Amino acid sequence: MDRYAEIAQHVQNGYSERARKAVEAALAEGCPAERVLKEGLIAGMEVVAAKFKSGQMFLPEVLAVAGAMKAGMELVKPLLVAARHEPLGKVVLGTVRGDMHDIGKNLVAIMLQGAGFDVVDLGTDVRVEKFIDAIEREHPDVVGMSALLTTTMVHMKTVIEALKQRDLRAHVKVIVGGAPISKNFASEIGADGYARDAATAVDVVKELLNSR
Amino acid sequence: MDRYAEIAQHVQNGYSERARKAVEAALAEGCPAERVLKEGLIAGMEVVAAKFKSGQMFLPEVLAVAGAMKAGMELVKPLLVAARHEPLGKVVLGTVRGDMHDIGKNLVAIMLQGAGFDVVDLGTDVRVEKFIDAIEREHPDVVGMSALLTTTMVHMKTVIEALKQRDLRAHVKVIVGGAPISKNFASEIGADGYARDAATAVDVVKELLNSR
Amino acid sequence: MRKRFNSLTLGADALLFGVAGTPLRRNGVLIGGGKVLPEIKFTLPPMSIEDTPAMEIEAMYREIVTAVCERAVHLGQQSVVVEFELLPPMTVDPPMGESITSLIAGILAEFRTSHGLQSLLRITPVDIREQNKPPQRRRGRETELLLESFRRCARAGADLLSIESTGGKEVTDQAIMAADVRGILFGTVVLGCADMEFLWEKIVRVARETGTVPAGDTACGIGNTAMVLADQGYIPRVFAAVVRAVTAVRSLVAYEVGAAGPGKDCGYENAILKAITGLPMSMEGKSAACAHLSPVGNIAGCYADLWSNESVQNIKLLAGMAPVVSMEQLVYDCRLMNVAAGRGEGRRLRDWFSESDAGLDPQAFILSPRAVEALARAIVSEQDDYRRGVAVAVKAVDLLREGLSKQHLLLSEREQEWLTRIEHTVSELPSDSMGFIAEERPKWKDHVNYGEYGIPDDV
Amino acid sequence: MRKRFNSLTLGADALLFGVAGTPLRRNGVLIGGGKVLPEIKFTLPPMSIEDTPAMEIEAMYREIVTAVCERAVHLGQQSVVVEFELLPPMTVDPPMGESITSLIAGILAEFRTSHGLQSLLRITPVDIREQNKPPQRRRGRETELLLESFRRCARAGADLLSIESTGGKEVTDQAIMAADVRGILFGTVVLGCADMEFLWEKIVRVARETGTVPAGDTACGIGNTAMVLADQGYIPRVFAAVVRAVTAVRSLVAYEVGAAGPGKDCGYENAILKAITGLPMSMEGKSAACAHLSPVGNIAGCYADLWSNESVQNIKLLAGMAPVVSMEQLVYDCRLMNVAAGRGEGRRLRDWFSESDAGLDPQAFILSPRAVEALARAIVSEQDDYRRGVAVAVKAVDLLREGLSKQHLLLSEREQEWLTRIEHTVSELPSDSMGFIAEERPKWKDHVNYGEYGIPDDV
Ligand SMILES: [Zn+2]
Ligand SMILES: [Zn+2]
């Protein structure tokens, strides 16, 4: 087994300490940080994400894996930054104005981070201005909005309209999700994607970024 | 009991022959046709319509009443036309394109006719052009559209858009109804009114005409 | 060739959900063999089929069928029936209906392989023969297209062939509004039965040629139109009850020319047909409230071999898409029935279903097992369709009168008046169909093309 | 003053839908006195409350409540409970909630007078105390507004006061995702119970001052979050089952400080609470599938004194508006239960409900009457909330283990592994709450403001 595969294996098993050590060893041996990230950490996580999506793995197991990945990432990240490595993509997430529901959005954040995306979580009850500010500040590739109430889902449209007004709409993809949200509603309000659950959110984001 | 009340009573009872005779007598005595219509025939029918709406009368009973009213109308109508009397209002009705459902629309026609409206029934599977032609030809005050399928209700919007394009929209009120139709959908597509059933359709039409 | 039933297969004691006299076995699914199965139905959300690319429409069906099957698997349901009810544009354009059928059959096959979910696919083309006024029931392009639709869907993977045929509706629409019992008989048993014989001989032939099952029909456009109008308070419920009884004569014809069940869900007359034919039936009740309200939410369950949600748009509810919600409700309803049956107490639950509704509405009252048996007997006591219609109408009125006098049935005063009126009308019906037809035919000549029913225009 | 239960009121044999130990009688409505009644719930369709004139919002509620009452009358239903669940803007602005409450109470009064429909109105302000992060549970404007909302709605015509309180959720949200039993206990029985005591003493006081009934709470944000995630396959079902058992300790507090029932529908732990308190409970099952799917569609019915649809948007289905459809389904479900009970066979139907679901899912398994009694006994065997939590978690695990070994419960291999893991965790829990708190508190300090639970920031 090569170094990369070894890292991926430890990540898959959710062994934080072993993953960290393997990354350390790989970097010491001169393996490029980018390959350690992609062929080691992310590769391991991808196997897990696929298993999770097909119902062969539970979230707590995924969380352990995410922990192992994070342990490795901490070593790799500074090197990537120094090398001006382009991250996979950045996603800004938030539950819309008037809505306190947290957990669905948090699940999406976990899955996206696990897949190697930078995630900026704005929390719940996020007003239009806060979304706009974050988009102007963070330049994300994707903004994800969550709503669990029929009386807050309509604010998703407000955000999309505001993006248009500020000429930001072309620069960021918009995905939406939550109990009352349907694919149909997503396209009606002009979102680019609809994630029916956390497990598919990653696929939706990846597709959107590939289609750019 | 005066003549008008007598006519109204016969209409209410659904006695066609007696209603016809009472109208004949009233006209012979010099009662103005317009009062015979309003205070006699329509007044009688209004009582029945109210009872029907509040669930105290069945449709077959209303049909008998409508028959009595029609018997009287046949005598009054030529006089009204000669006197250039303005009718209460004219309504064009149809079930939209692709939809063969008939009975709901027919009920609405019966109730409207009973209330003294002129009704032009275009039948079922009525395409946009046929609605437009009828509106241009008949100059109705109201056009009523019915749809029973989720896949045909969308054609209601097409008709409304076509009315706008031909500058006809301001000249005619639009009401819609049918199993998949909601108040919300009605306002979304820009209809003026929504009739949840045949009994309320008359009220909706009256309200729209009063609000002009 | 029509073979007329002249005796009952199942009496009141034998009538039970999940149990048919002649169960249907196909593709690993057993219907009427002891367990009630869910039959799931759905329609598209508000959209224009003409203005939507075929691919998008197919994607929508893929989404719906996948989602309902996933839910069934999730709940441990082992067999389901899926109905694809073709919309008018899909029937008028047989290749379109064929291609969606094939898509759905493919998804069902996948679920069979990957999850062990057994399933049958029912297809129901829409009766496009009414597109002309008066409708052309035999000649003309629509009849050809309709049969072509059956043929193509059958070859594309359908298992069960059904239709909600509309023969006679051009008369009954009017007769229902006027609470006209004679008109109902003329439209339902004179015209309706003639059309059923014509149409179902053709459907049975298609089934034979394609190795599929000619399942059954429903007088939905008659019986359920009356039920819905009665529910809105437009027409008397006692009248709607008599209409329901009469529709059984019409729907029975399908089985007399070779249909094998399961009968179509929205035919509440299926209760009577199950007693006569012993064939499995689909029924719908409270879990079809999404499609229409009714006074028979529980009692319909007494006879269900399949338990259906009738129809629901693919729109989002809080829990998920509406068809998935329906699947869940059907599965739980079926579980309850199957648990009771499994303990040998199915009949006890059946009686509770019946008691729940029978006393509150005449339409429910005539669906109690005892009433069903009596109505079924009235039908098989005659061979001529018209005489069957009269017999079952008379019996329905008798049952209601008896229920009222024994205080087993609550009726408002207005309803009681109408019962008396209807009683009077049915007691004066001619005993001979020729006389009856001669009296009725002229009344409806503007609405009906008699040649299309094989009836000469004048006698 | 909290008065702790130390014995059961109803054992497995006495647990039955429609029958409470202490029925509630108010305004001509009897809950738990022999019959199950529908409890109807609804929410607005997609719309912005901020951008909609108050008159339009009120018109919408008028339309919904009128329509559901009309349907109830139509079906001959004599008593109903209506819940008005306040949305956040209606709770933050107490006069707004008050005015809608008054509107609904007015409609119900009209139906009482004109149609003899007996009814009670439950109001449920939303727990706006989580608007801050970490939530301010005691101090601050939100707590004031929440209580003001209760007061105003109570005076405006509400009968039953309820809430889905969220104390402890800042911990359990995380603990659920990690399947962390210790976190569940800390959030639910340490933080949750402390918050329940604080909040419900205040609600009981409002009820006393306004002559209304302090009805009950639910650990919805904990138990149902776990249930929904388990249903999606995100977390083990055995874990969700243990979570459910533990939530009973938290919800019980409301009744120990004076709540009188009926408990809030979405608390499936109500089964256990009914055994302990004997108070009437609202439950939801298959006819709440519009709001969420679940593995307990039938078994939940075993304990229902009210039978609820949980929530549905006011959107159009083919039959009518969705809340009307729900009312119809609830009425038929209730009729069936009441018919069985009327024949003295309620317990038989209850057992069928239980058998329908219990073997297929651990969350259903622990809701079978025998399991419910065992869990209830475990709780009342202790007085300290933490020890109750441990006792009921241990008992839940024991029951699942027993069910598995006797093959009464189906569990996948992965679920079995998790059962073993959880078994291990609960067996190592400290017996003393002080020790447990000392271990857990530091882990959650970023998420919880301990002062808001009356817990010192450091020991
Ligand atoms: Zn039908
Ligand atoms: Zn809840």
Ligand SMILES: [Zn+2]
């Ligand atoms: Zn709730």
